[in-house]
Amino acid sequence: MTHRSGFACFVGRPNAGKSTLTNALVGTKVAITSSKPQTTRHAIRGIVHRDDAQLVIVDTPGVHKPRTLLGQRLNDVVRxxxxxxxxxxxxxxxxxKVGPGDRYIASExxxxxxRTPVIGIVTKTDVAKPEQIAEQLLALQDVLDFEELIPVSAVDGFQxxxxxxxxxxxxxEGPQLYPDGDLTxxxxxxxxxxLIREAALEGVRDELPHSIAVTVEEMxxxxxxxDLLDIYATVYVERPSQKGIILGHQGERMKAVGAQARQQIQKLLGTKVYLNLHVKVAKDWQRDPKQLRRLGF
Structure with missing residues (x-):
């Protein structure tokens, strides 16, 4: 039996369902998903193990016309x-509807x-009518000459x-690239x-998502x-007013963020976790090369 191994990546504008699809294929949560666009910042890899193949999925940030240095860096990661x-x-x-953002990505x-095969994927079919899906497949044929076109739903597992x-x-064709059981x-x-950043993003208003960065100081x-893991992490925002939003009244919001993140981290690592979170202001970090480096971009 031949064994194949290699890398695939999903591209698309922000919030096109790339991370959810990665998680559905890998069968567990390796990419963070949020209803806020631009939540993926690193090319997270998920690994699909089969008897005949190993497929490594590289999940990229959504491509968009950049307005900040962070935006440019994210687009560079994708390319x-x-x-x-x-x-x-x-x-x-x-x-x-297929829009200018999609056409911009297609042109890139x-x-x-x-030299690389491109497959067109119509996502989120669970929230669309059959005629909408058919229209979308037709519309995509004009956008790029795809090797294949396929409608899928990561939510209900369709296709x-x-x-x-x-x-x-x-x-x-090639040997395994990662040991059995590795998922990322x-x-x-x-x-x-x-996971901490995902929890911090839940329920905040639109101006905040881009302004949040998280570093893990100690683990x-x-x-x-x-059997208890101590994790010390810092949540960075760009302005003092945002610090107030993240903390919430008497720190209530931050407590909720910590509780939610802790649950997800315990699931991921399979051990009990004590999570200590601090919020700091790093003024305009998205535009400052030195701070971007320090925060891992």
């Missing part, structure tokens, strides 16, 4: 990723489509397996920081209790 994978999946939601993808087969078929090659601290087992 670097496109140039290194074996197959690209271009995600467009079934319930939204044309450059890689000559997720079929998409997996289409991606695997385009991987080169992201360092645990990065995943923990992302170590407690001396007297080996």
């Amino acid at each position: 670097e990723t496109w140039s290194e994978v074996d197959v690209v999946g271009f995600c467009v939601p079934a319930d939204e 993808l044309r450059k890689v489509a000559k 997720v397996k079929r998409l997996e087969d289409l991606l695997v078929a385009r991987l080169p 090659d992201e360092p645990e601290q990065t995943l923990v920081a992302e 170590l087992p407690r001396e007297d209790k080996r």
